[in-house]
Each structure stands twice: as C-alpha cells, then as structure tokens.
Amino acid sequence: MASRQERTDPRVVRSRERVLEAALAELAERGYGGFSIDGVATRAGVARSTIYRLGHDRLSLVAAAMETLNVQPRPEPGGHDPRADVVAIVSHLAAAMQSSLMSDCLPAVLDGAERDPGLRELHHRYSTQRRTRLVEALTRLQESGHVVGDPERAAEALAGAVFYRRLMTPVPLRTDEVEGLVATVLGEAQRASQPE
Amino acid sequence: MASRQERTDPRVVRSRERVLEAALAELAERGYGGFSIDGVATRAGVARSTIYRLGHDRLSLVAAAMETLNVQPRPEPGGHDPRADVVAIVSHLAAAMQSSLMSDCLPAVLDGAERDPGLRELHHRYSTQRRTRLVEALTRLQESGHVVGDPERAAEALAGAVFYRRLMTPVPLRTDEVEGLVATVLGEAQRASQPE
Amino acid sequence: MASRQERTDPRVVRSRERVLEAALAELAERGYGGFSIDGVATRAGVARSTIYRLGHDRLSLVAAAMETLNVQPRPEPGGHDPRADVVAIVSHLAAAMQSSLMSDCLPAVLDGAERDPGLRELHHRYSTQRRTRLVEALTRLQESGHVVGDPERAAEALAGAVFYRRLMTPVPLRTDEVEGLVATVLGEAQRASQPE
Amino acid sequence: MASRQERTDPRVVRSRERVLEAALAELAERGYGGFSIDGVATRAGVARSTIYRLGHDRLSLVAAAMETLNVQPRPEPGGHDPRADVVAIVSHLAAAMQSSLMSDCLPAVLDGAERDPGLRELHHRYSTQRRTRLVEALTRLQESGHVVGDPERAAEALAGAVFYRRLMTPVPLRTDEVEGLVATVLGEAQRASQPE
DNA sequence: CTTTAATCGAGACGGTACGTCGGGTCTTTCT
DNA sequence: AGAAAGACCCGACGTACCGTCTCGATTAAAG
Incomplete structure (x- = not known):
C-alpha cells in the first residue's frame, strides 16, 4: 500500500x-x-x-x-564544427544577457555573492559549470588545428566580453556582434577585415 | 583678479x-x-x-x-611600444581587481547602476573613459601592423576577462596571467607557444 | 446578540x-x-x-x-451634614495636592492648557466637573441655613486656596489645616476661635 | 579721576x-x-x-x-480703611490676571518652578512677597474688629480664588467680581445678599 | 586717523526628537 | 494543521531645532 x-x-x-x-x-x-x-x-x-x-x-x-536560475538550457553542443559550437555558446550567452531573468538578476547575484559566502560558493560553482562547456568547445577547436592560445583565457575573454557589455555599458552585446567578437579573440581578424 | x-x-x-x-x-x-x-x-x-x-x-x-573611485591613475600610456601599453593597461586593471577600493566596491556599483538611472549613467561614463585608453592603445597597435581584429571587441574581451575573473570566479586574474591573456586575445598564441 | x-x-x-x-x-x-x-x-x-x-x-x-488623571474618586458625598461634605471634598483635594500623580502633573497640565486649545478645553471641563461637586455641597449648606455668601465664589476660594498652596508655596495645604480654611472662608471664625 | x-x-x-x-x-x-x-x-x-x-x-x-516680572507695582496700600485695602490688592491681582505679562508667563513660571530648584526658590520668594501685603491688610482689618478668621488662610483663599479663575477656568475673575469674592470670604454674605 | 581689540553675525557641528516607513519575528484567530 | 492577519521591536529615513563652537567682518576705543 x-x-x-x-x-x-x-x-x-x-x-x-x-x-x-x-x-x-x-x-x-x-x-x-x-x-x-x-x-x-x-x-x-x-x-x-x-x-x-x-x-x-x-x-x-x-x-x-x-x-x-541555473537551469542549463541544453547540454548538446557536440556538433561537428567546433567553431560553430563556440559561436553558438557565446551567442546563447549574449542572447541571455539581452533579456532574461538571468540578466535581470545578474547584478543582484554578484552583489549577493560578494556579501555571503554561501551564495558566493553557489555562484562560482554555477559559473564554472557554464564556462566549462565553452572551454571544451575551444579545446576541441584548438585540437582541430585552430590557433586559440590558452583555451581558459580565451573562454574568459569571450564570456567576459559578453558580461562586460551587459554590466559596464548601456547596450549588451548584440547577437550579430558575436561573430566579430569570436573572430577577434580567435585572431582571425585578417580574414574578417582583409578577406582579399 | x-x-x-x-x-x-x-x-x-x-x-x-x-x-x-x-x-x-x-x-x-x-x-x-x-x-x-x-x-x-x-x-x-x-x-x-x-x-x-x-x-x-x-x-x-x-x-x-x-x-x-574614478580617479584616473596616470594618463601617460604614450610609450613607443603600443603592445607594452596594452599589457600595462590590462595589468593595471588586473592589479586593481586583486585589491583596491574599486574592486571592493565593484559589485555594489554594478548593483547601484542597475537600480538607479543616475548611477547607471555615471557608471557607464566612467567605464567608457577607462575603456577608451585601452581602445586607443589597441588602435595604435593595429596601425603599427599588428593583427588586432576589431579594437573595440578586443578591448571588451581584455577588460571583460579581467572583470570576469573578479566577479565570476574565486580568484581574480593574477598579474602574471596578463601576458597570456593578451597573447591569446591578440592571436599571438602560435608565437608564444610555438616559437618555431 | x-x-x-x-x-x-x-x-x-x-x-x-x-x-x-x-x-x-x-x-x-x-x-x-x-x-x-x-x-x-x-x-x-x-x-x-x-x-x-x-x-x-x-x-x-x-x-x-x-x-x-480625571478619574472621579467617589461620587457619594451625599451625607446628612453638608458642612462635613464640604470639608471632605476640600480635604480630598488637599490630600491629592500633597502627593499624587495629579499633583505631579498639575504644572504640566496648566502649561499644556495654556499652549494648546484642545488641552485647554479638556482641562477646563475636568476642572468644572470637580468644582461642581463642591458648589453643590456649598449650596446645600446654604439651604440648610448656613451663611455662605456666593457658593461659586466660596468654591473658588476653597479650591483656589488648596491649589495656591500647591503652586505658589513650598508646602501644600496639610489636611489638618483644611478645617481652619473652611471655617475662615465660611465666616465661622468667631465660633471657631472665640467659642463664646 | x-x-x-x-x-x-x-x-x-x-x-x-x-x-x-x-x-x-x-x-x-x-x-x-x-x-x-x-x-x-x-x-x-x-x-x-x-x-x-x-x-x-x-x-x-x-x-x-x-x-x-517681579516689579512690585506700588508699596503704598496704607490707607485708613483696611477693607478697602484688601479689595484694592485683590482687584490689582485680578486685573493683572486678566491681561499682563505676568498673567501670560504664569503657567510657564509654575512649570519652571516645578522643574528647577533655583526657579522654584525665586518663585516662592516672590509669591511670599506679594502675599505678605495681603496678609498685613487682613490683619489690620481683623484688628479693626472685623471677623476674618485666620488671616493667612483668608489671604490664600482670596489670592487662590483669583489664580484659580486664571488657571482652571476659561475666564479670569473680573474686577467687578472682586467685591463679591471678598464679601464671601470675609463672611459678610448676609450684608451683601440680605441688606434689609 | 589709525591701530588694536572686543563684539558681532553667520553658520558648522554633534545631538535629540520628530513622524513615517518597512523588515523580520512571533502570536492570535480563522478555516 | 495551515494560512492570514497583524502586533511587536528595531532601525533608517530626511527634517527641524538646540546649544556649543569657531570663524571672519564690523565697529568701538586708544593712541
């Protein structure tokens, strides 16, 4: 029974x-x-x-x-094109920064993490989880022969740029700016600006 | 008189x-x-x-x-080596993030900027001021023949990485990590890691 | 219900x-x-x-x-001897002036009544209530053949004497002085001091 | 010099x-x-x-x-008619209560005397000075054969009535009520109300 | 007259109280 | 038993004065 x-x-x-x-x-x-x-x-x-x-x-x-807030949207970035995965992940983050509960709560979460150790631990754990996927994609990209530099640094630069735009400027990063960001950080600038 | x-x-x-x-x-x-x-x-x-x-x-x-908080530390980055200027600026920011009033106040400032329009305007203005110097150095670097991509994006990536480490991880960017960050974002990775 | x-x-x-x-x-x-x-x-x-x-x-x-403060102590002065009623009322007032919350608050109440119209109205109303019982006793005394003069004036003189002693001298009227006061105001002096 | x-x-x-x-x-x-x-x-x-x-x-x-406030108005009540002196003194007091700086300050002075020992001493001294003249007049009246009772009590009753009207009722004692008051307190009521 | 010194107005400062708001805790009452 | 209502304490808000005090500027007196 x-x-x-x-x-x-x-x-x-x-x-x-x-x-x-x-x-x-x-x-x-x-x-x-x-x-x-x-x-x-x-x-x-x-x-x-x-x-x-x-x-x-x-x-x-x-x-x-x-x-x-920490619901991972979809854990399936495993496409055949690592660079497209990177763009997808950064785009997803950029989209979230433009409008979402997560974006709205971001300053509050940062502040909370600063004041309370428990919240801080939570916040850092979730951040690591989210960043890990980007690092993995960048590593795959590097392994596929692309020049990436340090994948950890690159991931921090890419994600950091998106957060920077959300937190330090009036306008978050637009989705159509993601391509330029990735190209710049991955050192593909010559292709983007000098396709000749 | x-x-x-x-x-x-x-x-x-x-x-x-x-x-x-x-x-x-x-x-x-x-x-x-x-x-x-x-x-x-x-x-x-x-x-x-x-x-x-x-x-x-x-x-x-x-x-x-x-x-x-917005006291500009030293307005004289005009050295002969643009790349050194970039590293200097990012290092300075990284150092500030490791320990300073500005670092301590950062979450509070972000939160304040989110809640109050006046503070937001202030915050964005000061951020722009600080970012501008970095953009200028990157532009000079680009003009000196270096591959930079979009200087605006690069600046956002560099500064963003520093802030990201301060806000989303337990450990801010160490000064000795700056060189690697700059190399990664400027696409010099092959030179740094593959001096061939 | x-x-x-x-x-x-x-x-x-x-x-x-x-x-x-x-x-x-x-x-x-x-x-x-x-x-x-x-x-x-x-x-x-x-x-x-x-x-x-x-x-x-x-x-x-x-x-x-x-x-x-305005709790009427006991509304039962209706004895058979009007003069004893008068003495009782005045004695009660004198006792109150020697030590009681009412005595302690008296200057404050007078001051408050002077500054605020609402308090003034209250104060005068309560004073009238208290005085009325004395006037009634004096009137009964007069009707019983005693020489009283104007009962209103007599009441003011009796109560006034008690308050005067409280407010204008270092020592309030003692209970054993009440008899002499009443005798004096009621013009019985010859009987009291020169009993034939 | x-x-x-x-x-x-x-x-x-x-x-x-x-x-x-x-x-x-x-x-x-x-x-x-x-x-x-x-x-x-x-x-x-x-x-x-x-x-x-x-x-x-x-x-x-x-x-x-x-x-x-304590300026004694005129120290010369020494007329040939003691009763007239009494009426004059009480009338003077009644007039003062109707409108004067002293009347206006009375509640403040009482309150001050209650709060501060120095002011209390001052207040009692001045009150005694003022009362003394009335007591003297009443004593002279008694010595001239009039029935007064206890001159101290009578003085307190007369002055008290005037203060009572000022402090406890909306209307101070009018000058034309003084005669009735004095007659009542001095036990002359039969003359006033039954002149036959 | 001019110097010198006392006196003054102005107002900064540390306090205390005002009446209001709102938050977190706890109790009472209703369903 | 769970929920709603709301009483209670606490503390911050921004304002208004108060009594003390420190300032320069004014003005009287002495040389």
Whole structure:
C-alpha cells in the first residue's frame, strides 16, 4: 500500500511554487540588498508567516532563487564544427544577457555573492559549470588545428566580453556582434577585415 | 583678479573628506542595498545632520563615492611600444581587481547602476573613459601592423576577462596571467607557444 | 446578540496600558514642553512605532494622559451634614495636592492648557466637573441655613486656596489645616476661635 | 579721576536690553518647556552667540525674565480703611490676571518652578512677597474688629480664588467680581445678599 | 586717523526628537 | 494543521531645532 508515502498538503505545494517565482522576481527587481521577505510575500499573494513556515529565511530564499536560475538550457553542443559550437555558446550567452531573468538578476547575484559566502560558493560553482562547456568547445577547436592560445583565457575573454557589455555599458552585446567578437579573440581578424 | 577666492570653512573640508571616505568603505562593505546614511555617519565619526547639511542624501552620497573611485591613475600610456601599453593597461586593471577600493566596491556599483538611472549613467561614463585608453592603445597597435581584429571587441574581451575573473570566479586574474591573456586575445598564441 | 464582540488582541491592551502609565510619568517628570514620545516609549519599554500605531501623536498622548488623571474618586458625598461634605471634598483635594500623580502633573497640565486649545478645553471641563461637586455641597449648606455668601465664589476660594498652596508655596495645604480654611472662608471664625 | 569706572561697550548694553525683553516675550508665548535661546535670539534680532557671550544659558535667561516680572507695582496700600485695602490688592491681582505679562508667563513660571530648584526658590520668594501685603491688610482689618478668621488662610483663599479663575477656568475673575469674592470670604454674605 | 581689540553675525557641528516607513519575528484567530 | 492577519521591536529615513563652537567682518576705543 502506497498510503504512507509522505503526502504533502496541496496548499503547501502551491505556496512553495508561488513563493519561488516571487523570490526570483523580487531578486531581479530589488536586488540583493533590497530583497525582502515582505516583498516576496506580497508578490506571491501569501502571508509572511507562510514563507517562514516553509523553512525559509532571507538568505535561503535568495539561494533558492539563484538555483532556479541555473537551469542549463541544453547540454548538446557536440556538433561537428567546433567553431560553430563556440559561436553558438557565446551567442546563447549574449542572447541571455539581452533579456532574461538571468540578466535581470545578474547584478543582484554578484552583489549577493560578494556579501555571503554561501551564495558566493553557489555562484562560482554555477559559473564554472557554464564556462566549462565553452572551454571544451575551444579545446576541441584548438585540437582541430585552430590557433586559440590558452583555451581558459580565451573562454574568459569571450564570456567576459559578453558580461562586460551587459554590466559596464548601456547596450549588451548584440547577437550579430558575436561573430566579430569570436573572430577577434580567435585572431582571425585578417580574414574578417582583409578577406582579399 | 583672483582675490575673491571663495574661502571654504576648513571644518567643512574636513567633514567632506571623512564622509566621502566613510561612504566608500560603507559601499564596499555593505553594498548598494545595505548602504545607509547612519552607517556612513558612524564610520566617519560625524553626526547624521552634518551629512545632510553637506547636501547629501542616500543617492548623492553613493554617487559622490563612485566619483571618488574614478580617479584616473596616470594618463601617460604614450610609450613607443603600443603592445607594452596594452599589457600595462590590462595589468593595471588586473592589479586593481586583486585589491583596491574599486574592486571592493565593484559589485555594489554594478548593483547601484542597475537600480538607479543616475548611477547607471555615471557608471557607464566612467567605464567608457577607462575603456577608451585601452581602445586607443589597441588602435595604435593595429596601425603599427599588428593583427588586432576589431579594437573595440578586443578591448571588451581584455577588460571583460579581467572583470570576469573578479566577479565570476574565486580568484581574480593574477598579474602574471596578463601576458597570456593578451597573447591569446591578440592571436599571438602560435608565437608564444610555438616559437618555431 | 453579543456574539460579534469585537475582541481585542491582549498584546494591544497591554501596550496601551503601559504607554498610558508611562505618558503620565513622563508628563509629571518632564512637563508639557519636555514631553517626548521617545521618553514615553523608553519608559514604557515599548517601541516608538507601537505608540504611533496606537494612533497617538504627541498631543493626543498628553490628552490621553490627562483623561486618565480625571478619574472621579467617589461620587457619594451625599451625607446628612453638608458642612462635613464640604470639608471632605476640600480635604480630598488637599490630600491629592500633597502627593499624587495629579499633583505631579498639575504644572504640566496648566502649561499644556495654556499652549494648546484642545488641552485647554479638556482641562477646563475636568476642572468644572470637580468644582461642581463642591458648589453643590456649598449650596446645600446654604439651604440648610448656613451663611455662605456666593457658593461659586466660596468654591473658588476653597479650591483656589488648596491649589495656591500647591503652586505658589513650598508646602501644600496639610489636611489638618483644611478645617481652619473652611471655617475662615465660611465666616465661622468667631465660633471657631472665640467659642463664646 | 572717574576714568577707571568700568565703561561698558554701548553695543553690549543694547544687546542686553533687547535680549531681556525678548526673553520675557518668549517665556510668555512658548512657555518654560518651549523656551529656547534660539527663539530669544531671533526675537531680539541678535545672534545666538551674542546671548551666550552675555553669560546666559537657558535657565539664567528664564530666571532673569522672572525677576523682571517681579516689579512690585506700588508699596503704598496704607490707607485708613483696611477693607478697602484688601479689595484694592485683590482687584490689582485680578486685573493683572486678566491681561499682563505676568498673567501670560504664569503657567510657564509654575512649570519652571516645578522643574528647577533655583526657579522654584525665586518663585516662592516672590509669591511670599506679594502675599505678605495681603496678609498685613487682613490683619489690620481683623484688628479693626472685623471677623476674618485666620488671616493667612483668608489671604490664600482670596489670592487662590483669583489664580484659580486664571488657571482652571476659561475666564479670569473680573474686577467687578472682586467685591463679591471678598464679601464671601470675609463672611459678610448676609450684608451683601440680605441688606434689609 | 589709525591701530588694536572686543563684539558681532553667520553658520558648522554633534545631538535629540520628530513622524513615517518597512523588515523580520512571533502570536492570535480563522478555516 | 495551515494560512492570514497583524502586533511587536528595531532601525533608517530626511527634517527641524538646540546649544556649543569657531570663524571672519564690523565697529568701538586708544593712541
């Protein structure tokens, strides 16, 4: 009999979902410092006490929201053309920076990582996960004979450029600028600007 | 004549200095969201009313602190070797990221720029100023025959890599890693790793 | 039906009581001008916001404290001997002037009544209530054949003497001086001091 | 030679006068608690620092103002008719209560006397001085054969009634009510109400 | 007159209190 | 039992004064 199988009150499930959603929205809109349980409760249409009973406090809510952000979109970059993979990955990142929950939450996450060790650990782990795929593609590219230099440095340069545009300039990197970026960092400039 | 020289009460000068210092420390330690006038006043050893009398409110204080951060270190990169200039600029940035007020305040500044339009404008302006020197060096490098690709993209990649390491990884870029970064982004990898 | 009986949170009741008590103490000790919400909150061991949530501001708190002072002690002076009633009332007032919250608050109340129209109205109303009982007793005394003169004037003289001693001299009227006062004001001096 | 005779800067004299005047007005209008150096300075058209240089602080200014109030109007009540003297003294007091600086300052003085021992001593001394003349007149009246009872009590009742009307009722004792008051307290009621 | 010194106005500064807002915790009541 | 409501404490906000103090500028007195 499957009767004693840890039944959860459907109200709890509903509350949990709405709270997580609201937490993400709050993080995006108010930032780490401005993030408040009260704000989340209001957004979720839920009483503050409900959130506390779910076992959350401020930090755990932020952490939960950050984990929600870390959904890897598709782990299948393994095409036959490593360079196209690199462009695809950078393009994907650039697209995310232009408009997405992740982009909206980015400054908040950076700030949170700066203030709290737990969030920092989380943030660095997820960043490494994301970067790894790019490093792998660059390594494959190098192994296919392309001049890449240090793949780690190249990955940091490519991803860094995308984040730089998001964080330090008014306009994030457009998807159509990705090709030029990759060409520049991979030292293919002569081909791009002097095709003759 | 310069006789009417608008003397300022020395007490005001002293207060202004201490408040600005304290504001920077507060910004670094508490972030944009946690930044409080009370905290600044306590840190500065000054009454809250003094801060308000100086014409500050929360935002203007943050802005003033940010302006303090924007002291250009040395405007004389005009050496004879453009590539050395590039390395010098990136190294300087990398060093700053390893330990400095600017590094400490960076997440707070990014967060502030995200929340407030005024701070955003300031932040982007200063970023542009800093980036411009790098772009110029890269352009000179290109004009001297070096393969650079798009100097704008290259600058974003170089600076971006440094910021990326500061913000997304546990360890900022070390100064001795700069040479490798520059070589990678400038497509000199074959020369560096394959001196053949 | 008494079913919908508007229950009040016991915490609110407790807060209200402590705040009122503290307000009285503050009024007695600091006076109307020195009366501060901060002081009341500290005295009551309550947060300032709690006081504001109870609907109070500075003036309404003072007013509430004054109303607390206006508890009529016992409305049963209707003895068979009007003169004894007069002595009782005056004695009661004299006793209150020697030591009581009302005595301690008196200067503050007078000052408050002078500065604020609302407090003035309150103060005069309560004074009238208290005086009325004395006037009635004097009137009964007059109707019983005693020479009283104008009962209004006599009441003002009797009460006035008690207040005068409290406010203008170092020593309030002692209870054993009341008999002499009443005798003097009621023109019984010859009987009291020259009993034939 | 009268040269070394402690000449005072005329500016100081002028300041001193204006400050004292202003202090009285401030006391009357704002009360003891609301009395502020700043208010006095503004009223006097003088800088705050000027007041402090004159050696004043808050209390000494209030005290100085109170002393100014204590000018005995005329020490010559010694007529041939003691009862007329009594009426004159009480009338004078009643008139003062209706409109005068002293009346305006009364609540402030009472409050000040309650808060500060120095002011209290001053206040009681001046009150005694004023009351003494009334007691003397009543004693003369008693010696002339009139039934007075205890002259001390009678004086307190008469003066008390006047103060009572000023402090506890909306309308001070009118001058034409003085005769009735004196008649009542002196037990002459039968003459007043039953002249037959 | 001119020098010198006291006096003044102006206002910076550290405080304290204001009334408001909002956050996190905890209790009470309802469903 | 779970959820909603909301009372409570805490602390920051920006404002308004207050009493103290330090400044230059003004003005009286002495040479």
